[in-house]
Amino acid sequence: MKINRDLCDICGSCVAVCPADAIVVSEFIVDIDNEKCTNCLNCLKVCPIKAIEEGE
């Protein structure tokens, strides 16, 4: 998964639905660990601003 940082509002919704604990939020940035990611697409679907896309 890939985050479009121009769109991401750092709201953390994606973390709540990630079954793999692959997403980390800090004050100014959200990061997806593609090693842990299982491609379930939950984060992409829940993102209110569609800042998450498939791909690395």
Add this chain to the structure above:
Amino acid sequence: MVQDRYDVVVIGAGPAGSVAARFAAENGASVLMLERDREPGIPVRCAEGVSHNGITPFIDVDQRWIASRIDVAKLHSPNGETANMHNNGLGYVLERRVFDTALCELAAKHGAHLITKADALDLVWKDGKITGVKYKYSGEIRKVKCDIVIGADGVESRVGRWAGIKTVVRLEDIDTCAQYTLTDIDIEKDTCEFYFGTKVSPGGYIWIFPKSDNTANVGIGLSGHLSHPKGPKEYLDEFVQRRFPEAKITYTMYGGVPTAATLDEIVKDNIMLVGDAARQVNPITGGGVVQAMIAGSIAGKVAAQAVKEKRFDKKFLKEYRKEWNKRLGKTQKTMFLMKEKFMNMNDERFNRIVEFCQKIPRDKFSLKTLFTEAVKGDPKLMIDVAKAFVVSKIKMK
């Protein structure tokens, strides 16, 4: 001065964390709160509606954080009908930025320590037990020892995961939200408005919460499984274009509300979860501020008692769960079941509910009478009305 050891470390300084910190400190524990952001309460990710009765057990009302007083809830059905509820109890639209800080000040007044810009990174373990928290402050990795960790780290919570608690929510159990603060709009300052319907806001609703006589938080929450590919921003933009074509936007925000049932596990050895982190939001209204404060107050007291008795095991800390179940557990469960129905309601049903509400005399139109009336008239409708409990947004929080 930050010490390197506390009885209790609270992660997150939202309403859940600051109230937990306050009650733990007030009852004799030494407490440190860690907040990732530069200031508690920002960025505001909230429509800011609460009930007077919900917040006043925890803090005296102060005009500094009240934007407006709400007396009326106005419901809009998909077919354009409306019904006003007048007897729902006094509500407020807050200034959460100020409110969250005021709660932290209260915690500090009772002796809790707080550091902002302190990002918790992990738990510290020794011999299979949680013994502290690792965090980043000013670019430096630090550790603080403690006997109890309270995870109050919001919807994005990871503290529970670090402790091996299953906190993940299903897509249908999170509302994905967008909100604008709009100005130069025509609204009534004492009225919160709600729009329902599958075309307006699938699985959720649109809200208008006034902050002044020409400013309001206008937002939308969609059920997570119905928000793709058309998402909350698209629905909200359509709505704003229709209802407030001349409005100017002073604030734009996105967020998620965990409308799940409270986690099965909110307590383990040396750790408790509170607020959004424990998924304690009212699943049907999406209101979580008061729930977070209630949970925080219970967990804080239990933590202080644990410190006194030197009992940090799950069995002792479970007192928090028991008390939560007593206070809100049952309501939350019912609300969750209602939500499951509400999520899939069709427009015809929303229309019927609002139509029904219109017939209730103004002075009788409180939630309680609404239910009683509903049973009397039509038992089937009673269920529908129950599903529309959203109207109680102000009151239930």
